Amino acid sequence: MTEPQHILVLGGGEDQLPAYHEARRLGYRVIGVDRRPDALGAAASDLFLCMTTRAPDRIAAMVGHLDVAAVISPASDAAQESVAELSRLLGTPYQPAPDAVRASVDKGWFHTVLDRLGLPGYAYAQSSDEAELRRAAADLPLPVIVKPSDSSGSKGVQVVADPAALPGALAEARRHSFTGEVIVEEMLLGRHLSAEAFLRGSTLATIAVTERSTTGAPHMITTAHTVPAELTPSTEIRLRSMIMDICGELGHTDGPVNFDFVVDAADEIRFIEMGARLGGNGMPLLVRHAFGINTYEAALRLALGQPTELTPRHHRKTALRILTADTDGVLLGVDGTDAVRALPETVELQLFAEPGSRVHRYTQAGHKLGYLLLVADTHDALRAAQARAESLLRFRIEPATPRAASAAAPRSEELTEQIR
Template sequence: MSRPVLLLEAAGPESGHLARTAAASGHPVHAVTTTEDLTGYSPALHNLLAGTLTTDLANPQQALADTVAYARRINAAAVLTTNEYLTPLAAHTCALLDLPGNDPTTAHAAHDKDAMTTAFRAAGVTAPRTHTLATPAALRTRFLRPGMRLPVVIKPADAAGSQGVTVLASLQDADTAWQHAHTAPGMYAATGGRTVLLQQYIPGREYSVESFTQHSRTTHLAITTKTTTRGTHRAELAHTLPTQLPPALEQAIHQETAKAVRAVGIRNGASHTEVIVTPTGRPYVIETAARIGAGHIGELLHHALGINPWIALLDIALGRPARLTPARHHHATVRFLTSPAAGRLTSVTGLPRPGPDTPLVRLRARLGDPVGPAHTNAGRLGSLIVVSPDARTTAARAAQLLDDIRIEVEPHPA
């Protein structure tokens, strides 16, 4: 049997794919977690694991010491994670074990957006102007500076999944926006509150770039078109890839993405870079993460391009050449289900059956659950993936399926 693989937190769809891939390849799979009862681990995933380490993942020094000791004890051949909060821990662990990983000296910049801003500026990445806000009052005084105008983005420095993000259009809402970011929920959150950032609002079309890096050489697999809600809070409603753009624009996006990946020290592993292209065709990097894209983006890569991203992640972590050449040229999209109103979920009908062109149909919410309009990615009720040989057919089929789905909600009493 091959040497063990150690996953830093195995809960979640992406980690589940990675765990199953490693086990199918003959590697015993171990997990580092922060809860003894393995909350969030399905029975199948629980049974797949050869062992677990429980440590305090909110304490970086303790978690690093415990993880390194455990990895040495099981003679781990690879340490990796799909959890954005744990990418710095993965980088430091790999460095101490002399395993393929990212630069530990800059790894925090792939999660902490305040440090990311500094790294982007030093590397010449085209990115929004960003400032730290110590208090709500500081948010107002920022508008006295030349060139700063509404709307702006208020966000926590170290959250993910759109948690705590506000597109601020009125100074009357400044205190609420600051507090929303300061108290945003997240994994392993510090009790003292989160650092709050003010970021220049960039109007334009939203994309993400899905890339893999090995030995500091980056391959961009696809550009993903992102569809989000509008208004004060933004949640992602759809991902579609690969996106066909004019060659000059695609090259410009790839150039800025490559600079961002280098700036935060990604040397071995996946990256997910969010980009906005302005109406004049200028790409701005909003942020980059040292992980594979969430929201089923890994599955879209697999279905559209024939690339197995989970095998690629495992190969990179084991120091083997990753296979990143597309085996097919299809199009894939994921559409997320959202609630039409706040209340209690009473019925979901019209869901399609999984099939060749709909390989995933997933309802994560349960009847009776409290639901509401999606203000963050956590507010989505479910998802479905559609695949076909061309972009137009994929979009039409997804629209038809969504039109057939009925979501019924019993409103909250007035």
């Protein structure tokens, strides 16, 4: 009897979970890794390692006796260096390009790549030295944006409009940085967009350009993506060409890659960050509903050294709404799910939190409570459907504040959190 083959998936959150299911569907056993014992991946894996994804040597030692056919970590920048190291140690078919990994985990270094290519830049300073960052920030027009250089999911990201708030923002960003490096950037004005692309043989096999809504300042956390973004044909062509230039420079010839960028009033494109991996915030779900392409399967097949299928089956106007709460507390229940699922535009509603679980105000992407995917014929119809769904769906939350806890009998409105 042949030994069973395994796929190693780093991270066990909602954006990694579909990779567990796809891996099993393709006939592999799944080894999941996440430091949270209650991660979704714990129940979805055949073997679960409850530990950090950032210890490739230890992980390799623990799985060394098994036949590991591929290593993958969708959506997680923090795990990309481990994916590369584990792919090397375990000798799996796909080896990520070292510069693509570096550009994914070091925002300042990504800026130097843009500069080298002559792509439109903007002012920034990156350092682990607070005094240096303060001096650099003083030379930038306000507001500035302060971020950990190597984190993701909006952790520690803050827009600073008042110089007095700078030290606190620097400290908060540092708290979320693995290396202690913080980046201060000029705040770009314009439309926020993302691109979820997949390269094959140094060409763009597929790309979804999404219009992104955010919470706005101070945290700029993504709340929704709509595809296709309404770009002029010349902007779209420039975007594709810039993405190909960046990937070429980094040696990223095959595989998924995700970009955040801003398009200003003059249609200039400025890149904010990239990740040479599948996007987070449900981006592969959006691509599946919009184009009929399964990028989780394609990423797994690539990691396995197999041919990938990336032909679009259709082009549908699709919105992904990230469901969130306005308050910390305990989830009592979710109202309106049947009504939302019954809307003709709803193609998928996913909820991540069970009643009774602790939920958090949306101050970082990791606090999301679900994804709602809508499809319509026009952008107007999509917007109308989003508004309708939002009016129907309610997270009932018992707030965690002392004031609410001590209140004798809170009225039901006080327990009702509308999604935002």
